Amino acid sequence: MSRYIDASCRKCRALNTKLFLKGSRCSSGKCAIERGKMGPGQHGVDQKFRKDSDYELHLKEKQRLRLAYGLAERQFRSYFALANSQKAIPTGGKLLELLERRLDNVVFRMGIQPGRKSARQMVCHGNVFVNGHRVDIPSYQVRVGDIVTLTDTGKSMISVQESVAGKPATPQWLSFSPDKFEGAVLTIPTAEQIGVPINTRLVIEYYSK
Secondary structure, rough: OOOOOOOOOOHHHHHOOOOOOHHHHOOOOOOOOOOOOOOOOOOOOOOOOOOOOOOHHHHHHHHHHHHHHHOHHHHHHHHHHHHHHHOOOOHHHHHHHHHHHEHHHHHOOOOOOOOOOHHHHHOOOEEEEOOOOOOOOOOOOOOOOOEEEOOOHHHHHHHHHHHHHHOOOOOOOOEOOOOOEEEOOOOOOOOHOOOOOOHHHHHHHHHHH
């Protein structure tokens, strides 16, 4: 799969949205958005008098959601196709549910890692167990009742200890015990519980064209 190796902050600047791609840096004063650097380029671009076209609005909203979860276009499109095939469930809500149930996102949401990128790396390195079995597939879909734990190596990682010590808020559909480094999936996440500031209607319209 293709891998983006350039500066992550330029994605946030181009979309004028904080995507939390750099973990703890995004919550500090070093964040490019916090420093007011908007738009691509060394000095940013003054977009005050520039109005996006309808296509650009749809494209940017799709890019915000895709990049926030760290997915390639082909992988994101497959999630949309799967969500769109569930006729009994609104496509936007189902799409968010599928993205949230990814194991790398669950590790991030539980506060085990400060960002989805580091959470994905941790899963790929085999430091995460689901129901007592090692799972090294970031796209693994968790289910209600699943128990997520860490290996001894995972528990001793500095990034894990610092992230857990920060006591990040855990979504209502998850639980996490910082003493045991253990979490559980309580329910299927709903759009209200996810709280991602994305207009999924624009994403649906983008792929419907």
